[in-house]
Structures are given as structure tokens and as C-alpha cells.
Amino acid sequence: MKPYIFISRKLPDDAVAILKEKYDVHMWDQEDVPVPYEIFLEEAKKADALLTMLSEPVNEEVLNAGERLKIVANMAVGYDNVDVEAASRLGVTVTNTPDVLNDSTADLTFALVLAAARRMVEAAEFVKEGNWKSWSPLLLAGQDVHHKTIGIVGMGNIGKTVAKRATGFEMEILYHNRSRKQDAEQELGAQYVSFDELLERSDFVVCLTPLTDDTRNLFNRNAFKKMKKQAVFVNSSRGPVVNEQDLYNALQEGEIAAAGLDVFAEEPIGSGHPLLELKNVVAMPHIGSASRETRFAMMKLCMDNIDLVLSGNPPKTPVKK
Numbered sequence: 041m042k043p044y045i046f047i048s049r050k051l052p053d054d055a056v057a058i059l060k061e062k063y064d065v066h067m068w069d070q071e072d073v074p075v076p077y078e079i080f081l082e083e084a085k086k087a088d089a090l091l092t093m094l095s096e097p098v099n100e101e102v103l104n105a106g107e108r109l110k111i112v113a114n115m116a117v118g119y120d121n122v123d124v125e126a127a128s129r130l131g132v133t134v135t136n137t138p139d140v141l142n143d144s145t146a147d148l149t150f151a152l153v154l155a156a157a158r159r160m161v162e163a164a165e166f167v168k169e170g171n172w173k174s175w176s177p178l179l180l181a182g183q184d185v186h187h188k189t190i191g192i193v194g195m196g197n198i199g200k201t202v203a204k205r206a207t208g209f210e211m212e213i214l215y216h217n218r219s220r221k222q223d224a225e226q227e228l229g230a231q232y233v234s235f236d237e238l239l240e241r242s243d244f245v246v247c248l249t250p251l252t253d254d255t256r257n258l259f260n261r262n263a264f265k266k267m268k269k270q271a272v273f274v275n276s277s278r279g280p281v282v283n284e285q286d287l288y289n290a291l292q293e294g295e296i297a298a299a300g301l302d303v304f305a306e307e308p309i310g311s312g313h314p315l316l317e318l319k320n321v322v323a324m325p326h327i328g329s330a331s332r333e334t335r336f337a338m339m340k341l342c343m344d345n346i347d348l349v350l351s352g353n354p355p356k357t358p359v360k361k
């Protein structure tokens with residue numbers, strides 16, 4: 041009997057063709073709708089491998105149900121949706137997709153910096169809605185990005201790739217991270233500072249830290265109060281790192297100037313969410329890594345990891361507990 045693989049979202053047939061030659065591959069059949077939890081749980085019971093998205097809770101119940109389960113290949117660099125501790129206890133390997141998405145995610149992050157600073161979404165809507173009557177000196181004037189200070193919270197590989205882009209804009213680069221990153225300091229001129237100093241000095245505060253118990257609600261009322269009034273806040277890591285009510289208040293009360301958000305506490309964010317009513321918020325539907333090239337590379341990496349583990353080999357990108 042071929043090992044059973046369940047893929048929790050519909051992936052293109054040509055992307056999974058290789059896996060199908062060797063394995064019994066089953067896929068949830070909808071691209072835009074997550075698999076219902078009950079079905080996911082049933083599939084986990086049969087599976088030797090699960091290829092999951094960040095929308096699936098790979099919790100203790102799912103892992104316990106997977107009596108034959110050997111690997112959970114999560115198609116994201118973040119893995120806060122997976123109970124890694126339970127997986128480790130149960131001897132299930134967990135893998136993620138680091139590195140292949142650094143450039144695409146950094147591009148989107150920097151696009152949010154630019155879009156929020158230069159009011160690009162607001163300006164595009166202004167034109168499309170027929171409101172452009174004449175050129176005028178301060179029409180939709182935003183603020184410069186070049187030669188400003190960017191503060192990156194979470195200097196992992198994506199953070200470094202954002203910093204690299206910032207050098208092209210001749211920005212001063214500050215960062216805060218659990219540990220010092222000598223390579224970023226030497227190669228990109230990034231300066232390590234405390235969290236508070238970063239908030240106080242940065243014109244652009246960019247959040248790229250993973251969601252953990254330590255980072256949940258990191259950007260709260262106190263943090264926004266420390267930022268400059270003209271600061272732009274960008275988040276492309278995970279929504280719950282930010283207290284959205286506090287962010288809303290900070291934007292509404294002019295404590296900070298604007299925000300570019302790719303992630304939200306609840307995804308998808310409801311269309312009536314107060315943050316979406318603000319003109320100074322640029323909101324994206326969690327598309328940091330969403331270029332076709334990168335998404336295919338992420339799928340391939342998941343499949344390589346599954347194939348390696350099911351063949352008794354170590355995976356390429358295991359999540360370390």
C-alpha cells in the first residue's frame with residue numbers, strides 16, 4: 041500500500057504530479073476555502089504525511105489522531121499554527137518553508153512601506169473614483185522613504201532581506217532581535233538597538249518577528265506611544281503580534297501617521313473592521329510570499345520534505361523545537 045498524503049488545500053495538479061507517482065495523494069478540493077476541521081481530523085487519522093497551510097490548526101488532537109503520521113510539512117515559514125511541542129513528543133517531524141520566500145516577502149514588505157508612506161492606495165482610489173480635478177502642490181502628499189530611518193523588529197532572513205532593500209533607499213537601519221546579527225551589522229550597516237530605542241528613533245517600524253508567547257501583543261498602546269508622530273508601522277509577520285484596538289487608536293488619534301498591514305489578528309479580516317475604515321491604513325490579504333514563483337517553490341519544498349521523511353531521510357528544513 042502506498043503511503044497516504046493529505047494536502048489541506050487545492051494545489052495545482054502539475055505541482056503535485058511528482059508526488060502522485062509514488063504516493064496515494066488526497067487533496068481538499070477547494071483553493072479558497074480551508075478544509076473543515078472535522079474533515080481535516082478524519083484525514084489526519086489516515087495520513088502518513090500532512091501538507092498544511094497556515095490556516096489549519098495542527099493541534100494536539102490532530103497530531104494524536106494521526107497514528108501513522110510521520111511528517112507535517114507546513115507551507116509557510118511561520119509555524120504558529122502547529123503544536124510543535126506535541127509533534128515532537130509524538131515523534132512527528134514538522135517542517136516549514138524558510139529562505140525560498142525571503143525575497144518575495146521582503147518585496148511585499150517594502151511595497152507596504154512605500155505604499156503607506158506615499159499614500160499610493162489612497163491616490164489610486166482617488167483617480168479611479170474620478171476625483172482628480174487638477175494638479176495641486178500638496179495633492180496627496182505623503183512622506184519620503186529615502187534617507188529616513190527604518191527599524192526592523194525581528195532580524196531573521198526576511199528582516200535582513202528588507203534591510204538590503206533599505207540600503208538602496210540610503211536609509212539608516214536599526215534593528216531589534218533576540219540575538220545580535222553580526223552579518224547584518226557588517227554587511228548592511230544595521231545597528232542593534234533596544235526595542236524602545238528602535239520605536240523612538242524609527243520613521244518606519246517594520247514588524248517581522250514570529251508569533252510566540254513573548255511577541256503576542258508586542259505592539260500595544262505603550263509601543264505606539266513611543267513612536268514618532270510621523271511614523272509608519274508595517275506588519276508582515278503575524279496579526280496577533282499587534283493589539284489592533286491600540287493600533288486603531290494610535291492611527292485615529294494621530295499618534296502615528298500610517299500603517300501597512302499584510303496580516304491581521306483574525307484572517308480574513310471582516311470588511312466592517314474599524315482598521316479598514318481608516319484612509320491611512322493599507323491592507324493586504326496576507327500575500328507576503330504570494331508570487332507564483334515563490335508559492336511554487338514553497339510547494340516543492342514541502343513535497344521534497346515529505347518525500348525525504350517518508351523515505352527514511354532527514355528533511356531539508358525541519359522546525360527546531
Ligand code: DGY
Nearest residue numbers: 115116117118328329
Ligand atoms: C509565511 O510563510 O509564514 C507567510 O506568512 C505565508 O506566506
